[in-house]
Each structure stands twice: as C-alpha cells, then as structure tokens.
Amino acid sequence: MTIRNLKQLFEPASVAVIGASDRPHSVGATVLHNLVAGGYIGRIFPVNPRHKMLAGLEVVPSVTRLPQAPDLAVICTPPHSVPGIIKDLGKLGTRAAIVLTAGLSSTHDALGRSMRDLMLAAAKPHLLRILGPNCVGLLVPGIGLNASFAHTGALPGKIAFVSQSGAMVTGVLDWARSRHIGFSRFISLGDSADVDFGDVIDYLATDPETEAILLYIEAVTHARKFMSAARAASRSKPTIVIKAGRAPEGAKAAASHTGAMMGADDVYDAAIRRAGMLRVYTTTDLFDAVETLARTRPARGDRLAILTNGGGPGVLATDALIGKKGRLASLSPEVLQQLDSFLPATWSRANPVDIIGDAPAERYLRAMEALLREPEADALMFIHAPTAIVPSAEIASAVAPLARQAGRNVFACWLGGDSVAQARSVFSQAGIATYDTPEEAVRGFMQTVEYHRNQQLLMEVPASPSDGLNEDREAARRVVRAALASGRGQLSEPEAKQVLAAYGIPVVQTRAAADVGEAVRCAREIGFPVALKILSPDLTHKSDLGGVVLDLETPESVEAAAVAMQRRLHELRPEARLRGFSVQTMVRRPEARELIIGVSTDPVFGPVILFGQGGVAVEVVADHAIALPPLNMVLARDLISRTRVSRMLAAYRHCGAADVDAICRVLIHVSHLIVDIPEIRELDINPLLADAGGVIALDARIAVAEADRRGVDRLAIRPYPEELEEWIAWQGGRVLLRPIKPEDAPQHVAFFNALDPEDVRMRMFVRMRELSPAQLARMTQIDYDREMAFIATRSREDGQPETLGAARVIFDPDMASAEFAISVRSDLKGKGLGWLLMNKLIGYCRERGADEIVGECLSYNQGLLALVRQLGFEARHAIGSDTMQLRLPLRD
Structure with a gap:
C-alpha cells in the first residue's frame, strides 16, 4: 500500500506529452488537444523529434532535452520505447507517469523480457509511479487536467470515479456529462501494473476534493491492500462499487460442496460487504446511490411506512419493497387512532396509508406528522400522483419543511411529468431524496439500508463467545502433517473429525x-x-x-x-x-436443522467461509452466504442472518429455537482453524446438526496441500496477531501487553472513564466526557495490517479483565512514518507502565520496517515529553502552535 508520489499524478504543476502529434485521431494528438482545450493551467511540454510546434506550443525533441522535470508524463509511444522513456524520466526527476500504450505484456525484448517488466524495473529506482499501461488516462476537472484520449471532458464535482475498463470510462463520461454530474477525479486504471485500486482508494480517502468514491471493478489483484484501503475509506466517505462478471460460468468445479457452490462473484460480494462499501448493479444505480446517500441520514432499519394518495402506487412500492427484502412498518394503535381522526372513512387503515386522491395539502401534512411519530417505522416514503383538485406544487411547499426537518429519512416519489416538475424541484432544493417512480424510491431506501448494515459491521463491538474456545492446534497439525507425509491430499472422515474435535467443534463419535x-x-x-x-x-x-x-x-x-x-x-x-469404512454413533435429534459450514480458497481473497442449509441436496437448495475470515460473534451472526435457513433456526410449531451461539462458535473455530493451518485448502462440515441442545458435526471432509504461504499471509484481512502477546513483570506482579481486540470495548470504556479530564484533554487535545460508539469502535476495531494498539491488561480480584494503559500507532500508506499516541490510567501514572508500552510499540515499528515514529503533544504535557526524550525522541515546538512535534528516527 503506497500513495507515494501520487500527488504529482493527481495534482501536477506541469505535464509532458511523450509522443505528442498532429496526426488526426491519433492518441498523441488527442491527449495534447484535451490538455490544451481543457484549460489546464500548468505548463505543457509536447515531446516529439519530428515537430517544432504543436497546438501552439514549442515541441521538445526528446525527454532528455526537457527544460525541467515535469511532475507528470503522459506516454503515447509504442511498447518497445516505454522502458527507456521511463528510465530517462526517472533520472530527470519526474515521479509520475501515465502509460496509455497497450501491449506491453505481450511485447518482449531479445532476452524474452516483457516491456511491462522492463518498465517497472526502470521506474523502481526512482519511485516513479505509473498509471496504466493500457489505460484511457486521467481527468482532474478542478485544475482543468484532461490527460486522456477520452472523447469528452468531465465537469467539476465532488465524486471520484475509478475504473478498470476503458469503455466504461468513456461511456460514463458521456453519460454523466449529459446529466450534469461532475467529478473530482476520473481515473482509468488500465492494467494496474503499478498504481492499483488500493493505492487510489488510499489517496482518495484523504482527498479534500472528494466526497464519494465510485469503483468499477473487474478484478482485484492485491486483496489485502484493497481490503485495508477500502475499509479505511468507507469509514469516512460513501464508497460504491459496480463489480462486473457476476455470471457463474467462470467458477471451477471443486471436490467439496463448498467449492462447487461458491462462485467468484460470491466472494467479491462478501469482500465488498466486509469493507463497508455498497454494491450496485447498474450505472444508473451507481450515481443514484451517491445522490441518495448525500441526501439522507444513516438508516435506522428496514421498516418503511408509505404515504400515498393512490392505492396503485402504494401497491407497486410494497411489491418492490418486499422484493428487495425490506419490511412494511406496522402501524401502532395510537397512530391508527390519530389517522382515523382526520382521514376520510374510506382510507386504507393500514400501511400503505392511502389518504385518497382528493387529499388537500393539510391532509398530507397531518398524515405525515402522524407517520413520522410512528415508533415502528424507520423511514417514510411519500408518493403523490397529480390530480386536478390540488396543485402538486402547493402540496410540495406545504410538506417540504416537515420532511426536511424530520428525525428520520423521507423518500419522495412525484409520479408524472410536467405537472409535478415544480413539486419535484421544491423537494430537491429542500435536500429531500426525490424519485420519479415508486420502484426507484424503494431502491433508494434499500440502498441506505444495505449501506447502513455494511457500515454497522465496521462499527459493531462484538461480544466474546459465551464459553471459552479451547483449541489444540498441535493435535490438529499432527493429523494434517501425517496425511501430507503419506502423499494424500485429503483426510479420511475420521481424521477430519479429529481435526475438528481438536478445535473444540462437537463431532459424533467415529x-x-x-x-x-x-x-x-x-x-x-x-x-x-x-x-x-x-x-x-x-x-x-x-x-x-x-x-x-x-x-x-x-x-x-x-x-x-x-x-x-x-x-x-x-x-x-x-x-x-x-x-475401509467409518463407523459412528447414530445421532437422533428430531428437532435438529441440517446446516453446512465450509471453507474454500479463492485465488484472490484466499480462504473464505460458507454457511447455509445442509444435507444431501445442499447444492440444489443453494441457500448459503459467504464471509471473509477472521470472524467474531458479530460477523458470524451476520453471516448466518443472510441465509434463508436462518429463519428456521428460530422456534416454530413443535421445534424449539436452535442454539445460534453454538453455531457462531463453530464458525469462529473454523475461522481459527484455517488461519492456524494453511495446509487446509477446502473443508466441509455437512451436515452440522443444530437444535436447542447445541450442535454436532455428523460428516466432515478436509482437503490439504503443502502451504506456499503462512496462514496469516493467505488472508485478505489480517487476523489478531496472537504472537505479539507478552507477559511483563510490573510493580511486583505481571501484566499482559497485547494487541487490542474488538472484545476489549467494555473495559476500554472503563479505562477511558478512569482518566482524569485533564489527561483526556492531553491525549485528545479537546475535552471529552465520553466515547461515542463510533469512537469506541475505531479504537478497538483496528486493521492490524496498517495500525496497531497495544494495551496493558490484568485481571481484577473478581477475575474480570481491566485495561491499564494503551499505546497505538497508525502507519502511513507507504509504511514509512508511524504516528503514535499513548494513554495510561491516571492513578497509575509514574509507575513505568508508559515506558513498557512505548518500548513494545517501538520494537513493533522497527520490525515492520518503518522509517520513523512521529507524534505531537501539548507543550505543557511534561510527563509525556520526559518519557519520549528518554526513549530518544526529538521534540520541537510547532510554529504558531502550543504543540510539540515528536520524532524518533528508526533507521541510521
């Protein structure tokens, strides 16, 4: 992950066009024309040995003759010339280039080396960043930069669009311009030889000109970088994805049920969900989602109240809602009584609330007021069909202030054309999400619901499993090693059950x-x-x-x-x-549901976990959901909830409710298993019986192979690094220094509450009385691949854990600089705990290869200043501020 030198790519002060031309319809001529016509305010250097002037600009004969190093070079020359040009640009001092040329991977030199590899080798010594090759280019409308061969420019705006497809670039540009949609950045990745999705997302996450990020994805190549960048960006900006290639034809057959059922698109869907992004399926949905999320508050839930002046539109909205797995809100007796008091006797007396076609503005207003007080409704949909009785604009003017100030989201649908245009304009100007049809309005509502659910997965604080997770890793490893040593790629059923039992998963005696x-x-x-x-x-x-x-x-x-x-x-x-045969105890559990839990290895995202309805017809039923490990109780419950069989786990008729916590624990055990033993390539537990008494695995299959990477390295999301736990002697006892976990949230709240207000101000630079849920999640749910937080913890007399101190560090995307912060419980200051935590943090940063640790503190925070100076930090006053800049170099 790196954003190094991307500023020169996206905000260049000068641009050289290598291969500029006047030949009609050539790439070099088009790029130069677009740069000049776009109004780019920086210097432009056309480079071509055969011309003196192009587009009114003096032409430079070669890269080596450029009068200065351009911030950005756009290369339009044949494949064999590109490596040499990159080498010359790097020596000159250019740090970013766009390679529009195609065919670099298929063009080779006399030694068989591809031009792509030679290009990257030439760029590496100079840290020169390359967008492309085989891309359309880059547009930054805010500075007039059109460094592309697109047929049209882009309007300025606050949306960044990133695409792997050149055709999508030109198509969306044309589509958006006709609808007056503007962009902060418009980026064609092409082959992503260097700059890829992860790099661009990291840059856009902190780009002040970008308020929303749109991605057109065909394939991700660096899964962990992508996931880390996407999870960080989606915390602060709506990040919306179209993923192409949903058809299952590309999926390979596998030896397990899991491998046979799991398609690549399922895995991408799980990754997008886990990253807190929103997936849509059409270009229209992509931009509608931006508009919807910009005009709405975070969703409260999926229960919708519908207010309409016609039965037909209300039915259409209901059909669309149920089809998208939303819910109609129930109306409470109190709200029904209120509506009865002023609506005509013929009103629907149910949701959708049909207030009849002759409704005046006052009836709309009173009905909306009542429904906005309905505790069972999470949002309100307002549908109006024009009539000759009351002008639509009059109704819009009456209810828009109430809709704008409502404590929950209001989605409006003005059916019709010219007769409702003014009404639609009134609502749009009031910042209310407004649509042309009931189906579009429902789609907007469900987009907010889905986005909120995905965001909640980033912010949820999971509970610990209700009992301990006793796992005998070495016993499981012995079984796997023995199978591999005998040349087998699959464990026998009894062996598979031995592995599961070693990880605490109940299995039938076999x-x-x-x-x-x-x-x-x-x-x-x-x-x-x-x-x-x-x-x-x-x-x-x-x-x-x-x-x-x-x-x-x-x-x-x-x-x-x-x-x-x-x-x-x-x-x-x-x-x-x-x-031979396997003989097992016959299990008779008449109320048990048959489930499947499986693991397959995706070529991009690594191990993925499947849950669904099991049994012999599992592939025909095809009721399953997929998640990326690692899992905790919250993520396991979410995985279960996304299947149809989840509804069968509740009590019904003569069957008691199944023990969902026990199912979650199995999912967590399986997550640990595939992290700990990278030789496991596929796994099926089918069926896993679940009832009120718990779970038991009746059959199991495990496929194994020699591992080419550590278990942690195979995962798209780095799991909890248990190897960093360390017991330390302190104050006559012992404390555990370890990475923070999401499950530490309750004791982290207690730790924060035990800090003196002045200590909080010293740490946060502002006075805070309590942690918000989002702040608590941000402190306890960290991405171990790019940040770390060590806590000092011990057990109280009642056996419950308590947090004594915390030191955290966040790496920049280049993994060069690491910013730290530290807090010690106020009653424990001056006892050496800060020293222990900081030494732990410094050692970790050295191991990760960081160049420096930096931080800042208030100038009168003498305790921290004394501590860091003893550790070798430099401390300097920040100009014009009462803060001190702290720095510890980690390299000689």
Whole structure:
C-alpha cells in the first residue's frame, strides 16, 4: 500500500506529452488537444523529434532535452520505447507517469523480457509511479487536467470515479456529462501494473476534493491492500462499487460442496460487504446511490411506512419493497387512532396509508406528522400522483419543511411529468431524496439500508463467545502433517473429525475400520445403533453410490451393509480406491436443522467461509452466504442472518429455537482453524446438526496441500496477531501487553472513564466526557495490517479483565512514518507502565520496517515529553502552535 508520489499524478504543476502529434485521431494528438482545450493551467511540454510546434506550443525533441522535470508524463509511444522513456524520466526527476500504450505484456525484448517488466524495473529506482499501461488516462476537472484520449471532458464535482475498463470510462463520461454530474477525479486504471485500486482508494480517502468514491471493478489483484484501503475509506466517505462478471460460468468445479457452490462473484460480494462499501448493479444505480446517500441520514432499519394518495402506487412500492427484502412498518394503535381522526372513512387503515386522491395539502401534512411519530417505522416514503383538485406544487411547499426537518429519512416519489416538475424541484432544493417512480424510491431506501448494515459491521463491538474456545492446534497439525507425509491430499472422515474435535467443534463419535470385520467390532464397541459410511478418497458424495447406511441395529446388519457397499463400489466405480469404512454413533435429534459450514480458497481473497442449509441436496437448495475470515460473534451472526435457513433456526410449531451461539462458535473455530493451518485448502462440515441442545458435526471432509504461504499471509484481512502477546513483570506482579481486540470495548470504556479530564484533554487535545460508539469502535476495531494498539491488561480480584494503559500507532500508506499516541490510567501514572508500552510499540515499528515514529503533544504535557526524550525522541515546538512535534528516527 503506497500513495507515494501520487500527488504529482493527481495534482501536477506541469505535464509532458511523450509522443505528442498532429496526426488526426491519433492518441498523441488527442491527449495534447484535451490538455490544451481543457484549460489546464500548468505548463505543457509536447515531446516529439519530428515537430517544432504543436497546438501552439514549442515541441521538445526528446525527454532528455526537457527544460525541467515535469511532475507528470503522459506516454503515447509504442511498447518497445516505454522502458527507456521511463528510465530517462526517472533520472530527470519526474515521479509520475501515465502509460496509455497497450501491449506491453505481450511485447518482449531479445532476452524474452516483457516491456511491462522492463518498465517497472526502470521506474523502481526512482519511485516513479505509473498509471496504466493500457489505460484511457486521467481527468482532474478542478485544475482543468484532461490527460486522456477520452472523447469528452468531465465537469467539476465532488465524486471520484475509478475504473478498470476503458469503455466504461468513456461511456460514463458521456453519460454523466449529459446529466450534469461532475467529478473530482476520473481515473482509468488500465492494467494496474503499478498504481492499483488500493493505492487510489488510499489517496482518495484523504482527498479534500472528494466526497464519494465510485469503483468499477473487474478484478482485484492485491486483496489485502484493497481490503485495508477500502475499509479505511468507507469509514469516512460513501464508497460504491459496480463489480462486473457476476455470471457463474467462470467458477471451477471443486471436490467439496463448498467449492462447487461458491462462485467468484460470491466472494467479491462478501469482500465488498466486509469493507463497508455498497454494491450496485447498474450505472444508473451507481450515481443514484451517491445522490441518495448525500441526501439522507444513516438508516435506522428496514421498516418503511408509505404515504400515498393512490392505492396503485402504494401497491407497486410494497411489491418492490418486499422484493428487495425490506419490511412494511406496522402501524401502532395510537397512530391508527390519530389517522382515523382526520382521514376520510374510506382510507386504507393500514400501511400503505392511502389518504385518497382528493387529499388537500393539510391532509398530507397531518398524515405525515402522524407517520413520522410512528415508533415502528424507520423511514417514510411519500408518493403523490397529480390530480386536478390540488396543485402538486402547493402540496410540495406545504410538506417540504416537515420532511426536511424530520428525525428520520423521507423518500419522495412525484409520479408524472410536467405537472409535478415544480413539486419535484421544491423537494430537491429542500435536500429531500426525490424519485420519479415508486420502484426507484424503494431502491433508494434499500440502498441506505444495505449501506447502513455494511457500515454497522465496521462499527459493531462484538461480544466474546459465551464459553471459552479451547483449541489444540498441535493435535490438529499432527493429523494434517501425517496425511501430507503419506502423499494424500485429503483426510479420511475420521481424521477430519479429529481435526475438528481438536478445535473444540462437537463431532459424533467415529471409528475407522479397515475391513468388514473391523467395522463390526467397532460397531460393538461404540454401541448400537450406528451409521456406516464407505471410506474412499475418490468419492466426493458417498451417498450417491449408497455409501451411507443409517440406523444399523445389529452386527449382522453392519456386516451386510459393508459387504453391499464394497460390491456397489466395485461395480459402479471400479477405479475408486477402498480405504475401509467409518463407523459412528447414530445421532437422533428430531428437532435438529441440517446446516453446512465450509471453507474454500479463492485465488484472490484466499480462504473464505460458507454457511447455509445442509444435507444431501445442499447444492440444489443453494441457500448459503459467504464471509471473509477472521470472524467474531458479530460477523458470524451476520453471516448466518443472510441465509434463508436462518429463519428456521428460530422456534416454530413443535421445534424449539436452535442454539445460534453454538453455531457462531463453530464458525469462529473454523475461522481459527484455517488461519492456524494453511495446509487446509477446502473443508466441509455437512451436515452440522443444530437444535436447542447445541450442535454436532455428523460428516466432515478436509482437503490439504503443502502451504506456499503462512496462514496469516493467505488472508485478505489480517487476523489478531496472537504472537505479539507478552507477559511483563510490573510493580511486583505481571501484566499482559497485547494487541487490542474488538472484545476489549467494555473495559476500554472503563479505562477511558478512569482518566482524569485533564489527561483526556492531553491525549485528545479537546475535552471529552465520553466515547461515542463510533469512537469506541475505531479504537478497538483496528486493521492490524496498517495500525496497531497495544494495551496493558490484568485481571481484577473478581477475575474480570481491566485495561491499564494503551499505546497505538497508525502507519502511513507507504509504511514509512508511524504516528503514535499513548494513554495510561491516571492513578497509575509514574509507575513505568508508559515506558513498557512505548518500548513494545517501538520494537513493533522497527520490525515492520518503518522509517520513523512521529507524534505531537501539548507543550505543557511534561510527563509525556520526559518519557519520549528518554526513549530518544526529538521534540520541537510547532510554529504558531502550543504543540510539540515528536520524532524518533528508526533507521541510521
């Protein structure tokens, strides 16, 4: 992750066009024309050895003859020339280039090296950043920069658009201009040889000219960088995504149910959700979402009240709402009574609230006031169809002030054309989200709901699992290592269950038997009834060949079933290897639901976890949801909630509610398992039975392979770094220094409340009485890949943990500079705890390769100044401020 030298790319003071031309319709001529015609105020240097003047500008014959190093170079020359040009630009001092040229990967030199690789090698010594190759270019309308060969320019605005597709760039430019939509940055990534989504998102997250980020994604190449950048950006700015390639045809077949069901688009959907972004599916939705999110408050929920002057539009809105999995709000008796007091006797007496077509402005106003007081409604939709009785503009003027000041979101739909144009304008000018049709209004409402849900996942403070997660990692590793040592790529069912049991996942008692006789002996030892399953590494679905028989009550029935299994295998799959049988206790739980939990390895995002309805028809039912690890209780519950089977986990008819916490714990165990043991490539638990008594795994499959990366490195999101935990002697006892966890939120609140008000001001530079939920989430839910917070913690006399101090650091996107902050509980200051935390933090920053640690404090914070000076920090007064700038160099 790096934004180094991206300022020169997006805010250049001068631009050189390498390969500028006057040849009609050439790229070089188009780029030069766009730069000049766009009104760019910086210097422009056309470069071409065959011209003296182009577009009224003096032409430079070569890069080496440029009078100065341009901030940005736009390269329009053939592939074989690009590496040399980059080398010359780097020596000159240019730090950003846009390579429009295509074909660099397929063009090679005499030694077989691609022009792409040679270009990157030439740029590396100079830290020269490259946008492209094979891109349309870059537009920054605010400074008149059109460094592209697009057919039209962009209007200034506050939206950044980033696209991998050149066709989408030109198409969206044309589409947006016709609708007067402007942009802060318009970026074509092309092949993303250097600058990619992660870099651009990091830059835009802190760009003051950008208020919303729109992404057109075809493929992500650096998953962790992308996820870290997206999670950081979406905390501060709406980040909205179109992901192309939703069709499942590209998915590969896999040996497990999970691999067979999971498509690449499912994984992207999970990543977008986990990053707190909003996914849409059309260009219109993309820009509508920006408009909607800009004009609405954060959503309160998915319950919608609908106010309409016609039954038909209300029904259309209801159909659209239910189709998008929203909910109609119930109307309380109090609100029904209020509405009854002034509405005609023929009103609907239900939601949607049809106040009849002859409704005057006063009726609209009173009905809206009543519905905005409805505690069961999270938002209100206002639908008006024009009539000849009351002018629409009159109604709009009457209700717009109330809608604008409402404590919840109001979505308006003015049906019609010219007759409602003025009304629509009144609402739009009042900042109220306004749409042409009920379906569009519902779509806008559900966009806010989905965006709010995704944002909540970033801000939620998860609870700890209700019981301990006892995991025997070494026992599980021994099973996996033994299988790999024997040359196998798949564990037997008993081995798979050993691994699950080692991680605290309840499994049915299972024995492996090499032959029929041993299967009978195992059944006797386990106790009848039993289930018998065939063991063969070549069978994906045992039941398809009659390889599973249940409820065997006698030794004779076990023997007969085993013999029959052998015969069927030899007849139907003579090439399949028979490894014996598994014999397991027959589980009878009549109220249990059959679930599946699985793991597959995505080539981009690494391991992903699947949850859904299980059983033999799992692929036909196709009820599943996907999440990226690591998981905690909040994320596990969210994963479960996104399936249809989640509704079956509640109590219904004769069945008691299933133990959802137990299911969540299994998901968390599986998350830990795939982090700890990178050799696990695929995993199925199917079925996992769940009822009021808990869960138990009846069948399991695990595929393994030698790991090419550590478990942590395979993940798109870095998990909790347990290896950084350290016990330290302190004040006659011991404290644990460790990274903070989301589950530390309650004790972090207690820690903050134990700080003196003056200590809070010293830390925050302002007086604060309490932490907001967003601040608490930001402090406890950190991205371990680009920030760290160490806490000092110990157990109180009642056994509950308490936080004594915290030191945190945030790395810049270049991983060069790290900004720190530290707090120690007020009653513990001066006891050496700050020294321990800062040494821990400094050691960590050195290990991560940071160049320096920086910070600031108030000039009269003598305690912190004394501490950091002892640690080797430089402290200097900030000019024109009462703060001190602190710096510790980490490299000689």
